[in-house]
Amino acid sequence: xxxxxxxxxxxFRNEVQSFCEQYKGIHVTGSLYSYESVMDPNxxxxxxxxxxxxxxILIEHGYHVRHIPKEYGGFGGDLDIVKxxxxxxxxxxxxxxxxxxxxxxxxxxxxxxxxGTEEQRQRYIQPALYLDEIWCQGYxxxxxxxxxxxxxTKGELVGDEWVINGQKIWTSTAKYAQxxxxxxxxxxxxxxxQGISYLLIPMDTPGIEVRPLVDMxxxxxxxxxxxxxxxxxxxxxxxxxxxxxxxxxxxxxHERGSLGDPNKMIRRYDKLVNLMKSEILDGVRIIDxxxxxxxxxxxxGKILALKSHGLRLLSGRLNKGQDINLGTMIVKLYGxxxxxxxxxxxxxxxGELGTxxxxxxxxxxxxxxxxxxxxxxxxxxxxxxSQIQKxxxxxxxxxxxxxxxxxxx
Amino acid sequence: xxxxxxxEQQFFQESIDKFLEDTVTVDALRSYRTGEDxxxxxxxxxxxxxxxxxGLIIPEEYGGLGxxxxxxxxxxxxxxxxxxxxxxxGSFLIAPFLINKLGSDSQKQKYLPxxxxxxxxxxxxxxxxxxxxxxxxxxxxxxxLSGQSLFVMDDIHSTHYLILDSxxxxxxxxxxxxxxxxxxxxxxxITSFVSELKLDQVKTEDLGNGPGNIDAIKQAINLxxxxxxxxxxxxxxxxxxxxxxxxxxxxxxxxPIGSFQAVKHMCAQMASDLEPCYSMVWYAAHSIDHIxxxxxxMACQTKAHLSEVGAFVAKTSTxxxxxxxxxxxxxxxxxxxxxxxxxxxLGSPDLLREEAAEAQxx
Numbered sequence: 183x184x185x186x187x188x189x190x191x192x193x194f195r196n197e198v199q200s201f202c203e204q205y206k207g208i209h210v211t212g213s214l215y216s217y218e219s220v221m222d223p224n225x226x227x228x229x230x231x232x233x234x235x236x237x238x239i240l241i242e243h244g245y246h247v248r249h250i251p252k253e254y255g256g257f258g259g260d261l262d263i264v265k266x267x268x269x270x271x272x273x274x275x276x277x278x279x280x281x282x283x284x285x286x287x288x289x290x291x292x293x294x295x296x297x298g299t300e301e302q303r304q305r306y307i308q309p310a311l312y313l314d315e316i317w318c319q320g321y322x323x324x325x326x327x328x329x330x331x332x333x334x335t336k337g338e339l340v341g342d343e344w345v346i347n348g349q350k351i352w353t354s355t356a357k358y359a360q361x362x363x364x365x366x367x368x369x370x371x372x373x374x375x376q377g378i379s380y381l382l383i384p385m386d387t388p389g390i391e392v393r394p395l396v397d398m399x400x401x402x403x404x405x406x407x408x409x410x411x412x413x414x415x416x417x418x419x420x421x422x423x424x425x426x427x428x429x430x431x432x433x434x435x436h437e438r439g440s441l442g443d444p445n446k447m448i449r450r451y452d453k454l455v456n457l458m459k460s461e462i463l464d465g466v467r468i469i470d471x472x473x474x475x476x477x478x479x480x481x482x483g484k485i486l487a488l489k490s491h492g493l494r495l496l497s498g499r500l501n502k503g504q505d506i507n508l509g510t511m512i513v514k515l516y517g518x519x520x521x522x523x524x525x526x527x528x529x530x531x532x533g534e535l536g537t538x539x540x541x542x543x544x545x546x547x548x549x550x551x552x553x554x555x556x557x558x559x560x561x562x563x564x565x566x567x568s569q570i571q572k573x574x575x576x577x578x579x580x581x582x583x584x585x586x587x588x589x590x591x
Numbered sequence: 592x593x594x595x596x597x598x599e600q601q602f603f604q605e606s607i608d609k610f611l612e613d614t615v616t617v618d619a620l621r622s623y624r625t626g627e628d629x630x631x632x633x634x635x636x637x638x639x640x641x642x643x644x645x646g647l648i649i650p651e652e653y654g655g656l657g658x659x660x661x662x663x664x665x666x667x668x669x670x671x672x673x674x675x676x677x678x679x680x681g682s683f684l685i686a687p688f689l690i691n692k693l694g695s696d697s698q699k700q701k702y703l704p705x706x707x708x709x710x711x712x713x714x715x716x717x718x719x720x721x722x723x724x725x726x727x728x729x730x731x732x733x734x735x736l737s738g739q740s741l742f743v744m745d746d747i748h749s750t751h752y753l754i755l756d757s758x759x760x761x762x763x764x765x766x767x768x769x770x771x772x773x774x775x776x777x778x779x780x781i782t783s784f785v786s787e788l789k790l791d792q793v794k795t796e797d798l799g800n801g802p803g804n805i806d807a808i809k810q811a812i813n814l815x816x817x818x819x820x821x822x823x824x825x826x827x828x829x830x831x832x833x834x835x836x837x838x839x840x841x842x843x844x845x846x847p848i849g850s851f852q853a854v855k856h857m858c859a860q861m862a863s864d865l866e867p868c869y870s871m872v873w874y875a876a877h878s879i880d881h882i883x884x885x886x887x888x889m890a891c892q893t894k895a896h897l898s899e900v901g902a903f904v905a906k907t908s909t910x911x912x913x914x915x916x917x918x919x920x921x922x923x924x925x926x927x928x929x930x931x932x933x934x935x936x937l938g939s940p941d942l943l944r945e946e947a948a949e950a951q952x953x
Contacts, residue, residue: 183593183594183595183596183597183661183873183877184592184593184594185592185594185877185881186592187592188592264592455953469953472945475944475945475948475953476941476944476945478948478953479892479895479944479945479947479948480895480899480944482892482947483892483893483895483896483899483944483947484896486871486874486889486892486893486896487867487868487870487871487896488867490867490870490871490873490874491866491867491870491871492870493594493870493874494594494595494869494870494873496592496594497592497593497594497595498595500592500593501593501595504593504595508862508866509866509867512862512863512866512867515859515863516863516864516866516867569852569856571859572852572855572856572859572860572863573852573855573856573859575859575862575863576849576855576856576858576859576862577855579859579862580835580858580859580862581835581839582835582838582839582847582849582850582854582855582858583839583846583847583849583850584850585850585851585852586846586850
């Protein structure tokens with residue numbers, strides 16, 4: 183057991199700390215991605231900055247997309263997990279926002295680095311990093327959710343163009359996006375996993391229609407995207423024809439592991455503690471009422487477990503001999519269910535007032551609790567439902583037998 | 592940076608696991624329960640002492656191995672896994688920890704080497720600090736102890752008792768001392784040893800009485816709590832492993848029950864709850880020795896959390912086994928009961944959560 187990163191990182195930490203000192207109190211504006219509000223709401227922002235400018239500063243200093251090669255617009259640093267941890271820790275301590283990812287940086291860029299052609303990397307990576315080109319992900323369809331590989335949006339190669347027809351759903355940021363990476367069935371004769379290709383589609387192509395999908399929070403966080411004879415160049419494919427499932431799975435693994443950051447959870451817990459101190463019921467602070475206290479402490483116990491688990495996962499990435507296979511598989515299930523439990527308690531401590539919404543009088547924290555209570559239910563479902571996660575854990579983690587296949591499925 | 596058990600610790604665990612698999616079989620437990628076999632307890636005691644468990648945390652100068660809290664809890668994980676009838680936490684963690692922290696040189700000389708070699712066996716009575724249920728607990732006056740301790744831990748062939756009085760002072764009492772009456776209590780868990788002590792003007796020896804006492808006692812309780820949590824972790828993992836094996840083998844409706852999602856999801860939920868517990872237990876143990884300002888909170892929350900996860904796994908894994916899970920033939924209930932007893936020892940989860948709230952100033 184050794185929780186120290188070693189002296190070789192002391193200089194790097196100092197460097198990050200002085201950067202943070204310089205930008206303490208920054209408020210980033212204009213982004214379509216929500217920067218998690220890390221600032222104390224009572225604090226006045228010292229610096230206001232446009233999101234693209236902030237992104238540029240972070241990339242130039244190597245504090246975001248650090249390991250993307252210079253030739254594609256990145257910092258060209260080494261892929262050093264410890265440095266990334268130090269950056270996250272120090273930014274979090276100083277309450278300044280880290281750079282944003284989004285579908286382009288988080289999913290498309292790693293995919294292109296691994297499977298893309300040199301032309302594709304030159305063309306797409308830099309604009310994605312600097313947020314000049316926003317990407318959306320066209321995976322799910324109305325009839326292909328958990329069973330994603332049964333997707334039916336059709337792509338036909340006619341001359342030197344793909345002709346695409348069909349529909350995608352749950353496409354976040356499609357309204358703003360310039361580009362979509364999309365899974366399309368191009369080989370109807372092949373088996374379900376072998377018939378898919380990974381295509382890059384400009385969103386201004388004629389025949390694309392984006393309809394906002396209003397969710398239970400009453401935001402339109404998602405969209406439906408309809409394709410009618412959409413024509414894109416034949417070269418807009420990543421990997422070979424029929425390899426799309428393989429290409430996409432590399433980033434899906436990433437998506438499932440990336441949810442549930444313990445630091446965010448701890449900040450949210452602290453907020454909940456403050457809420458419970460400020461809510462008064464019959465003259466007694468909620469935090470002093472044993473039934474609510476006990477629920478809070480139960481959640482806190484789970485958060486401490488997840489926080490420690492984060493150290494183990496980090497350790498497993500640094501020490502190749504350490505087995506974190508099962509440990510990684512449980513993160514999405516554990517993190518999202520726990521977060522929902524936390525938000526549920528927040529609603530309950532406000533009682534009737536917990537149901538207020540939509541700028542109502544008496545709203546607490548701008549309605550953020552009720553919003554999060556619904557939003558995090560969405561995360562339990564999105565990115566592989568809790569039930570799908572349990573299938574994965576039991577089959578790939580514990581080695582239980584698969585369910586017998588129904589013929590034709 | 593490395594967060595986990597060392598190779599040495601894992602290797603040590605494997606030797607304990609191997610010994611317990613061979614010795615503490617379900618058949619052996621049953622023979623012990625029915626009184627056919629009187630040797631199990633002694634065999635386990637001698638075998639584990641030979642591996643070094645009795646002197647595990649005792650400094651080398653007093654004949655022990657001088658190992659740390661993380662090592663200690665890695666051992667208790669194995670003891671839970673193998674549902675060992677062995678008084679580790681009271682006799683070989685809490686007692687020597689306190690004697691080493693608070694004892695005079697001559698007390699250390701007198702007790703520690705004899706604990707390490709298995710000659711002295713201490714039971715511990717700490718309920719004055721971890722949930723007293725008798726109105727008049729234990730009072731001390733003029734080197735004499737009187738009163739009652741309801742739930743004494745690890746009392747098996749004890750030569751000595753380590754007793755906390757209601758003023759927070761510690762006393763060592765010899766088992767043969769006059770005025771001391773021991774009543775054996777029988778819990779559901781036959782692998783543990785609990786008693787009630789009645790004291791009437793019993794002669795005692797003080798163990799430390801300076802201002803450092805309370806901190807040392809707290810530390811010892813932290814160590815005990817995390818070690819119990821780790822035992823529950825081991826016992827729970829054992830129950831999950833057996834559930835998974837059973838679900839692969841057992842067939843109904845022409846297919847292994849483990850291919851039904853209802854059963855799969857029970858197993859997945861157990862795994863998902865258990866997996867972060869390893870890290871939690873490690874971190875809590877590490878904080879006892881290296882991050883003292885987090886130690887109280889971590890110990891409370893770790894034991895509370897493991898108690899809940901343990902209860903869930905104990906119930907769910909019994910259900911995965913169907914009717915067989917309920918039988919003595921299969922013997923799953925020995926683990927179930929160990930987890931059940933651990934839940935209440937040194938503070939039940941509800942009390943610990945209240946303590947955890949106070950520990951963070953809430």
